[in-house]
Each structure stands twice: as structure tokens, then as C-alpha cells.
Amino acid sequence: MSIPAIIMISIFVLTVLFILWRPYGINESIPTTIAAAIILLIGLVPFSDVLTIIETVTGASITILSTIVMSIVLESIGFFRWAAMNLAIKSKGSGIKLFWYINLLCFLMTLFFNNDGSILITTPIIIQTLSLLRIKPHQQIPFLISGALVATAASAPIGVSNLANLIALKIVGLDLNSYAYMMFVPSMVGILCIATGLFLYFKKDIPISLNQKLDRRELKDLALQFPGKRMPHPLGTNGVGQAAIDWKMFRLCIGVVILTRISFFALAPFGVPTEWPAVIGAIVLILIRWYRKKMGPVDIVKKSPWHILLFAFSMYVIIFGLHNVGMTDILVNTFGDTVAKDPLYAIFIMGLLLTLLSNVCNNLPSIMIGTISIKEMGLGLQTMQVAYLANVIGADIGSLILPMGTLASLLWIHTLRQYRIPMNWGKYIKVTLLVIPISLILSLLMLHLWTKYFVF
Numbered sequence: 001m002s003i004p005a006i007i008m009i010s011i012f013v014l015t016v017l018f019i020l021w022r023p024y025g026i027n028e029s030i031p032t033t034i035a036a037a038i039i040l041l042i043g044l045v046p047f048s049d050v051l052t053i054i055e056t057v058t059g060a061s062i063t064i065l066s067t068i069v070m071s072i073v074l075e076s077i078g079f080f081r082w083a084a085m086n087l088a089i090k091s092k093g094s095g096i097k098l099f100w101y102i103n104l105l106c107f108l109m110t111l112f113f114n115n116d117g118s119i120l121i122t123t124p125i126i127i128q129t130l131s132l133l134r135i136k137p138h139q140q141i142p143f144l145i146s147g148a149l150v151a152t153a154a155s156a157p158i159g160v161s162n163l164a165n166l167i168a169l170k171i172v173g174l175d176l177n178s179y180a181y182m183m184f185v186p187s188m189v190g191i192l193c194i195a196t197g198l199f200l201y202f203k204k205d206i207p208i209s210l211n212q213k214l215d216r217r218e219l220k221d222l223a224l225q226f227p228g229k230r231m232p233h234p235l236g237t238n239g240v241g242q243a244a245i246d247w248k249m250f251r252l253c254i255g256v257v258i259l260t261r262i263s264f265f266a267l268a269p270f271g272v273p274t275e276w277p278a279v280i281g282a283i284v285l286i287l288i289r290w291y292r293k294k295m296g297p298v299d300i301v302k303k304s305p306w307h308i309l310l311f312a313f314s315m316y317v318i319i320f321g322l323h324n325v326g327m328t329d330i331l332v333n334t335f336g337d338t339v340a341k342d343p344l345y346a347i348f349i350m351g352l353l354l355t356l357l358s359n360v361c362n363n364l365p366s367i368m369i370g371t372i373s374i375k376e377m378g379l380g381l382q383t384m385q386v387a388y389l390a391n392v393i394g395a396d397i398g399s400l401i402l403p404m405g406t407l408a409s410l411l412w413i414h415t416l417r418q419y420r421i422p423m424n425w426g427k428y429i430k431v432t433l434l435v436i437p438i439s440l441i442l443s444l445l446m447l448h449l450w451t452k453y454f455v456f
Helices: 003-021 029-041 047-076 079-091 095-112 115-132 137-153 163-172 176-202 216-225 247-270 275-293 298-303 307-324 327-341 343-361 363-375 381-396 407-418 425-455
Strands: none
Touching: 003 029, 003 307, 003 327, 003 343, 029 307, 047 079, 047 115, 047 163, 047 247, 047 275, 047 298, 047 307, 079 095, 079 115, 079 247, 095 115, 095 137, 095 176, 095 247, 115 137, 115 407, 137 176, 137 407, 137 425, 163 176, 163 307, 163 363, 163 381, 176 247, 176 381, 176 425, 247 275, 307 327, 307 363, 327 343, 327 363, 327 381, 343 363, 343 381, 343 425, 363 381, 381 425
């Protein structure tokens, strides 16, 4: 192995370790930025590639950032408080109904926002709901784990719900509509399998009837009293019950979010980049809030994760570095000929390979490595596209076996610790080892059947 390759692999491994470890709670963009700066300075990625990298990652990053801005606006107008109370009301004293409502909420939140944002949004909502219903600590685990796994896996059906998916779409020549048509059914099979498997696994632990049936007025009274002083506030820094919900503005804002999401797909055939409607939607929400509540954008500026732009750019520089020193060539030379033989081989080889890579070194760099590799394999367009979709299934569903597989899973565990809810890797893996592999295989099989008989 050459000296540049040794240096590049060392930088990559150290970067991933720091992202997973996050000493002193440092943001994940810090180690990636330092690594990218070193790679550029020592010439492993020439500066001539910088503009190409910026062009590749900027649109996707702005789209994700805009959807997070939308979630911040919804938080400030009481959306999360409303969601928590309605989860408790709709369950009507049934733990089983509550389980499925929580899974549906987590799925929809990822579909309308993104996987990392969904974890940060839904975990406090679930904790708030379970607290309102006075569910015992040991009975909370089924709801929390199922919500996290479904929220993370739900980034697969549409490309706009995941930063890595959006970046990679350009590389393989897919637009959002084509992606959704080819991917929605296969990934939904995997997600439904995850939810069903979790229900069967936790069935004996889910309370059949909840101890407390609460009407709407009681729930609001409890929401005003929650939480305890020692825990972070479950619905963000603004708190629960600090202001009554403006229902007219509330409905208007939800409508804007839905229309923005629809516009991604409606405008895709006309070549309109996703970042345009995303930015417009975010600006409209900010203006609506300002007009109705006279709230400026200061809180949005403070809370928005601007580091996403830097993180995406830096991570892509690192992947370019691995590619330049021949690491992707290893995958191409090892699997290229077999992948090219048949779409079925392409789907299962790339899906299982991305599952392994994601659980070892996180799914974001893994899906980028996988996408660049299949681009270099000289595949036909159809085979390349199904191989990429298998990459996504491996990175979004297969990666859930270990917590380090996704940043969303790590954020979830971190959030639970903030609320003093005990969760360790052992508890997590005990569940995922039984549920995720079969869901992964069924999803990959459905991808083959769906694309063979209904797409191509």
C-alpha cells in the first residue's frame, strides 16, 4: 500500500472515530473540517476539485437546512406540544394504539423533514407523551426504540429525506420522481417489516391498557406542569404552554410545509433544483410567523445547524481523497464484474456491502463510497441505478444494526441520556439483530422484483 493511501485511510479512520466519540460534545463538523483541510493542504485532493465538490453538495445541504428551519418555526408555534397531546388523546387508553401512532408519527416526520431532524423532533414528543400518560420507565422502551428505528429507516422512500441520498442522486442520474417510483414500495416493505417485527418482539412489554385516560383539558394542564427541573425541556427551549396555539397560523404553516414537499416532486420534471422550493418554503414560514406573532428570525438563526454545509463539503472532500488514493478501486475490482452480471447480484452485493460498511464506519461516508464505486464499475444505466438504490437500503435500513451505523441513532441515544432514560448498546443490539436483517433482505428482494416487473 502506498504512503498516500496509508495517510488517507488513517485520516478517514480518525475522523470517523471522532464523529462517533464526539469528545466534549464537539460538533461532527469539526473533525471532518480539520480532516478536509489536511487533505487539501497535503494535496490528496487537488484544489481544482473544490468547485466540483461545492457544486455537488451545496444544493442538497441547503435543502436539508431549509427543512430544519421549517421544523424550528413549527416548534415555536406549538406544533410539538400539539403532537404530544394528540398522541395521548388518540391512543384512547390503548398501549397498542399508542405504539402504532408513534410509529406513524416518526415515519411522517422523517418524510416531511429528514432523518436526523426527525430523531431530534420525535424523541422529545414521545417522551412527553409517555410522561403525560404516566407510563412506567420499563414500559417506555418499546415506544422509544420503535420510534427511533422507524424514523431513521423512513429516510429511504424519498430521496429528499436524507442528505447523503440527495447528494448521490446527481451522481447516478436519478431525479426525485424516478427515485420515489423505484424506491418507495421496496423501502416501505422494509419499514413495515421493521415496525411489525418490533411489535411482535415487544408485544408482551406493551401495556394493553394505559393506566390513565386523559381528556384534552387534563392533558393541557399536565403539559403546563411538565417537566421536572433536572431534565432538559422535552419540547425545546421555548417550553410547553408558554403561549396558546394560533390555530389559523398553525394550519397555514402546516399547509406550507406540505405544499413545499409536493413542489419538490412537481417541479423535478422541469429541472428545478430542490433547494429553490425548500428555501422559498422556509422564507414563507418565517414571514407568516413574523406577521402573526411579530417574532423575528433571531431564534432561527441561532438554532439552525449551519454546520451542515461545512459537514457535507468536508465529508465529500474526505471521500474524494479515498477515491484518489485508490480505495474505491478495491471495491470496483473486487465486486465490479459480479455486480455487472445481473441486477439481482448488483442489488444484494451492494446492499449487503453497504450494510457492512455503514455499521463499521457510519452510513454517510459509506453511501458516498458505494455510489462513487458503482459509478466507476462501468455498469449499464439500469444496473447502476438499482445498485445505487440497494446502496440506499443498506445505508438507511441495514445500518440500523449498530448504533454507530447512523448519526440519527447516536443522536437518539444522546437525547435519551439527556432525559436520564437508560439506554446502552447491548439493549439496542439485542433488538436490532433480530429485526433488521430480515427487514433488509425482504426490502432488497422487493427492490429486485419491483424494478424487474414494474419499472424496467
